[in-house]
Amino acid sequence: MSTLIENYDIVVVGAGxxxxxxxxxxxxxxxxxxxxxxxxxxxxxMPCNPNIGGSSKGHLVREIDALGxxxxxxxxxxxxxxxxxNKSKGPAVHSLRAQADKAEYSKSMRMVLENTDHLTIKQAEVTEIVVEDGIIRGVxxxxxxxxxCKAVVLCTGTYLSSRCLYGEVINYTGPNGLQAANYLSDSLKKNGIEMFRFKxxxxxxIDKRSIDFSKMEEQFGDEKVVPFSFDTKPQEVQIEQESCWLTYTNEKTHEIIKDNLDRSPIYAGIIEGTGPRYCPSIEDKVVKFADKSRHQVFLEPEGLYTNExxxxxxxxxLPEDVQYKMYRSVSGLENAKIVKNGYAIEYDCINARQLNPTLEFKHIKGLFSGGQFNGSSGYEEAAAQGLIAGINAALNVLGKEMIVIDRSQAYIGVLIDDLVTKENREPYRMMTSRAEYRLLLRQDNAIFRLAGIGNKVGxxxxxxxxxxxxxxxxIKEEIERLENTFVGTSDEVLELLDKYESTPLNSGTDLAELIKRPELSYDVIAPIDKNREILDEKITEQVNIQIKYEGYIKRQLKQVEQFKKIEKKKIPENFDFNQxxxxxxEAKQKLNLFKPVSIGQASRISGVTPADISVLLVFMEQLRNRNQ
Amino acid sequence: MNHDTIAAIATAMSNSGIGIVRISGEDAIPIVDKVFKSIKNDKKLANMQTHTIHYGYILDEEELIDEVMVLIMKGPNSYTKEDTVEIDCHGGILVVQRVLETVIKNGARCAEPGEFTKRAFLNGRIDLSQAEAVIDVINSKNKFALKNSLNQLKGSIHEEIIRIREILIYHIAFIESALDDPEHISLDGYNNQLVEVLDQVLDKLTVMLKKADDGKLLKEGIKTVIIGKPNVGKSSLLNYLVGEEKAIVTNIAGTTRDIIEENININGVSLNIIDTAGIRETEDIVEKIGVEKSIRYANDADLIIYVVDSSTYLDENDEQIFKLLKDRKAIILLNKIDLDMLTTKKMIEEKTDNVVIPVSVKENDGIDSLGETIKNMFFHGKIEFNDEVYITNVRQKNLIKGAFESLKLVKNSVLDEMPEDFYSIDLMDAYEQLGQVIGEAVEDDLVNQIFSKFCMGK
Structure with missing residues (x-):
């Protein structure tokens, strides 16, 4: 029997x-x-929530954009x-979130793909990977x-051997009733890849026409919208916006849920996969936070041309009949008509410690993976990994050095390092608290942090x-100018300070010192800054933040210096720690399991102590000298 | 390679009260310059030649700590191949510790166990074939430090730190939940509550630091065991030394059935003093356990204080104790000299080489010379114990101080109306440092706490 044989440089499995x-x-x-x-x-x-961004996820989107x-x-x-x-909080936690028109989002991305040179779209289910001598050969x-092909990037999302459940009903499909991929898992397992099951x-x-919005609070978008992309002109995003609506569950809702817990596939033990704690089902919330008498419910439009x-x-x-009762107990949803039932989805994903920080499999050269397949959750987390996996697959095929973005450079670095270094027992979600250098990793400076890497990559x-x-x-020049521009105790200065209830000056000071005051800012002191040029907002925003939080930023920069030192010390590939x-x-076992690529990564593996790291340093130094 | 500057006590603290504080790293010389004043106040160590010795004082700001000799070795001609300064102190253990603390206050950091050796190796000073030996040093020192930091910390302090950490992580998790899910969790009005919590924790840490200054944080000091037959006045002695009623004193033999432990300071020497049940042949099960424990403690002790009742005759039980004292550092207190003396100093001296001091604890007679004797024994090197204990103490004290400073920063941030996300950075610092005091690494504590305590969105 003759078969079709095609040749490509790179195969990407999955188009999420x-x-x-x-x-x-x-x-x-x-x-x-x-x-x-x-x-x-x-x-x-977008099979789940209709938005992109949000706390820390907005950072990821900006970083993806900065890298190209x-x-x-x-x-x-x-x-x-x-x-x-978080606009009222510090700049490090400002986070952009946009509601998407799901259909438009999907259509628009498809058009970009269709119009990109060297890219072919193929509707087919990949069932096997072809590996020879530990090197990927094709699919x-x-x-x-x-x-x-020369490299494969697996981005199978939630489709691998997936099943959707509500109550006793089980559909063996991917999200939204789409066809599951039922064969690839076996091929991966045969090639020695360890799989997990997550949910x-x-x-x-709910049909918009069946909702009584008069019982809900309207949630508006920002008056002045900021775009995600550095390339999008701010005037292009000042559109007429849709609203979201806020309502609450109540005691009755909770009662309905409690009375039917035995019919929940999770509580009845039908679901084996591990679910995320940060994204609890309403069942979970009611059980775990029993003292709360109500939970917030946000009604969000799925698009402009749908009533969903x-x-x-x-x-x-929960089962269909319980879902109806439960949703209809919520204020404003009394007559709700459900277009699509809620469901839980279970799927195969990998234990990501099998990956290098380049997102290439340690034991199969040329095989890369990204997204929910790696044990993460969220569109933004997926896109970030997909981008890095794609970049590295390409660099690898081109014979160039692959990139690793570290924890001090980007949330993307934190995300990937956490995935490949920590024991993840649930789908991983990005959070600002996971980034130890978050004052440096702001969404406002993503472009300055990462454009260099994006440029180097191409x-x-x-x-x-x-x-x-x-x-x-x-930015640098403007900061210097402000640090060297002095004002005295003139009436004009004192009046300005008085206007903002700022402590009056006793003697002269530079403008940077004034900007540091919580009640003042770069914009506010404009009247007393006589030689100021009119600068791009992208510049003034950075100037203001960098001056205001200089002390904290300096402290974190110092910590980063320490971090980089041991991060730079590499451990040879396939190193046997038993020697x-x-x-x-315990340290030997953990190190052999994770096979860290650097001493820095080793130090973050749970169960590896500082003394173990000292020992490792000494040994590696000996090895290095012996090899010279 | 490693540019930060480390410091530690480099000698076992036994030998005659002289101790060396060693400092190594880029800033070793500038740091010591900040605290050293030469005898004529005319020298700057930075200008001195390598391998020279200088005589002068160590000052903590205005306060004079000790008269010292300072030895300068510039890299690479030193053990670590880095700039190294050794301060020879003379004023005894507490003073050596103060010198170390002063150096740390001025910019050095406490060396990790085995870190000098590690640096010597990494800087190429030690032959590469000796890597295994270097690893052994790191491991054994670390094991000792670990054992010490856990064993030495007083139970009550340990529990207090755990409680404080629970409070801190709860608040960090709350702030972080609100940052992560601002539409579900609000920080409105939270600042006042946080300041209240901070004040409480700061107070607790202040007390703890005070205890650390008084050496009461650790069960440190010379492990001293008081032994003797029942009812010879062991508990009275302890109470006298401690200055409060800790042990129950009755005239019924065998009253002390448990072991009572106290930290005291006699003439500048710190004792971790243990009162034991009286040693005698006994059938009472509970008392028997007590007696066996006493013997075990005595075997473990750096110093034994053997109390004899001069108003009774020596008997078989005493004979047994004398056997216990063989080759041990001990002081024999001949107590109750205010009563009729049936056993004399001379009679005891025939049975042992150890010092015998006649006293009356009840009448406060002769006890001063007990302090003198202990001090002399200690400074003449007759009592020994491991230096890691002191290093551990300094290390832990520094961590607590670090936590204290971090929490002060949080408070300042709140008062300065900084945004809330800045609070959790310093709160986390404090949490981590306190974790190190009790030997706990920070793993996924925060994320776990966020998910278990706060109901997040979507």
Whole structure:
């Protein structure tokens, strides 16, 4: 029997948020790339919440954008409401979140893919990976076709051997009733890849016409919208926005849930996968936080041309009849008509400690993976990994050095390091508290942190990068100018201070010192800053933040210096830690399991003590000298 | 390679009360310059030649700590190949510890166990074939330090730190939940509550630091065991030394059935003093356990104080105790000399080489010379114990101080109306440092706490 045989540089399996970024990165770097999806209609599908961004996730989107990814641009084109969260708090935790028109988001991303050179879209289910001598050679599809290639990026999301559950009902499908991928898991296992089973869930979608919004609080978007992408012009995103609506569960809702817990597949023990604690189903909330008499529920539009509303805060896998009762007990949802039931979804994913921080498998060269397949959750987490996996697959094929973004450079670095270094027992979600250097990793400076890497890789063109360097230079100059511009105790200065209830000056001071005062800012002191040029907002924002939080920023920079020192000390590939006699047994076991690539990574593995690290340092030094 | 500057006590503290504080690293010389004043106040160590010795004083700000000799060795001609300064102190253990603390206050950090050796190795000073030996040093020192930091910390302090950490992590988790999910969790009005909590914790840490200054944080000091037959006045002696009623004193033999432990300071020497049940042949099960324990403690002790009742005759039980004292550092207190003397100093001296001091605890007669004797024995090197204990103490005290400072920063941030996300950075610092005091690493504490205590969105 003859089979179809095709040749590509890179194969990307899956066209969700990770797969799209991976495929775009590879093809934009000039490599012949093919992206597989079980359905072209599901490209960049948002099967759960209808928004992009949010606390720490907004940071990820900005970082993806800075590196030359697509997510930020795509949401800027298709959002219907936008909000900067945490605006009253410090700049490090400001986070942009936009409601998406889901259908538009998906369509727009598909158009980008379709119009990118070197990129082929293929609707087919990949069933096998082909590996020879520990090197990836290609993939096989359900029809038996073979696609030879030099690198594969797996971005299978929640589709691997997935099943959806509500109550006693089980559908063996991927999200939203889409076809599951039922064969690839076996092939991966045969190739020595260790798999996990995770679960997550989604709430019902309710017909807008059946909702009584008069009983709910309207939630508006920001008056002045800020785009995600550095390339999007601010005036382009000042659109008319849709509203979201806030209501609450009540004692009755909780009673209905408690009375039917035995019919929940999770509490009845039907679900084996581990679910995320940060994204609890309403069942979980009612059980775990029994003292709370109500929980918030957000009704969010799924798009402009659909009546479906997403019921944020009430994800559930209770049986259909209970879901009806439960949702209808909520104020404003008394007559709710459910378009789609809520459900829990179980799927196969990998234990990510099998990956290097480049997202390449340690034991299969040329095989990369990203997204929910790696044990994360969330569109943004997926896209971030997809981008890095794609970039590295491409660099690898091009024979160039792959990139690793570390914890001091980006949330993306924190995300990947956590995934490959820690024991993840639930789908991993990004949080600002996971970033130890978060004052440095702000969403406002993502472009300055990462454009250099994007340029080096080849996804950010020289012209744009030059412009960014120019901005950086101006920021520095402006800060210096402010530090060297002195004002005295003139009436004008004192009046300004008085206006903002700021302590009057006794003697002269520089303007930077004034900006540091909590009640003042760069903008506020403009009237007493006589020689100020009118500068781009991208510059003045940085100037203000960098001056205001200088002390904290300096402290974190110092910590980063320490961090980099041991991060730079590499451990050879396939190193056997058993040969170090002085290591404790627990440390040896953990190190052999995780096979860290650097002493820094080793130090973050749980169960490895500072004394073990000292021993490791000594041994590595000996090894290094012996090899010289 | 390693640019930060480390310091530790480099000698076992036994030998005659002389101790060396060793400082190594880029800033070793500038740091010592900050605290050293030469005899004529005319020298700057930075200007001195390598391998020279200088005579002068160590000052903690205005306060004179000790008269010292300072030895300068510039890298690479030193053990670690880094700039190294050794301060020879003369004023005894507490003073050596103060010198170390002063150096740390001025910018050095407490060396990790085995860190000098590690640096010597990493800087190429030690032959590479000796890597295994270096690893052994690190391991054994670390084991000792670990054992010490856990064993030495008083139970009550340990519990207090655990309680404080629980409070801190709860508040960090609350702030972080609110940052993560601002639409579900609000920080409105939270500042006042936080300041209240901070004040309480700061007070607790202040008390703890005070205890650390008085040496009451650790069960440190020369492990001293009081033994003797029942009812010879062991508990009275302890109570006298401690200055309060800790042990129950009755005239019924065998009253002390448990072991009572106290930290005291006699003439500048710190004793970790243990009162034991009287040693005698006994059938009472509970008392028997007590007696066996006493013997075990005595075998473990750095110093034994053997109390004899001069108003009774020596008997078999005493004979047994004398056997216990063989080759041990001991002081024999001949108590109750205010009563009729049936056993004399001379009679005891025939049975042992140890010092015999006649006293009356009840009449407060002769006890001063007990203090003198202990001090002399100690400074003449007759009592020994491991230096890690003191280093551990300094290390832990520094960590608590660090936590205190971090929490003060939080309070300042609140008062300065900094945004809330800045609080958790310093709160976490404090949490981590206190964790190190009790030997606990920070793993996923925060994330776990966030998920278990606060109901998050979506």
């Amino acid at each position: 948020h990770a797969g799209c970024e991976a495929a775009l990165a590879c093809s934009r770097l000039g490599l012949e790339t093919i992206i597989f999806t079980v359905s072209v209609e599901s490209i960049a599908l 990814g697509e997510m930020g641009k795509n949401i800027d084109k298709t959002f219907i409401q936008s909000k900067m969260l 096989k599809t359900f029809s038996g076709a073979i696609y030879n 997550t869930g989604t709430p019902a979608r 509303m997403y019921v944020g805060g009430m994800s559930s896998s 996804l950010v063109n020289d012209e744009k990068y030059k412009h960014i360097l120019e901005l950086e230079k101006k 170090i006699n002085g290591l404790r047994i």
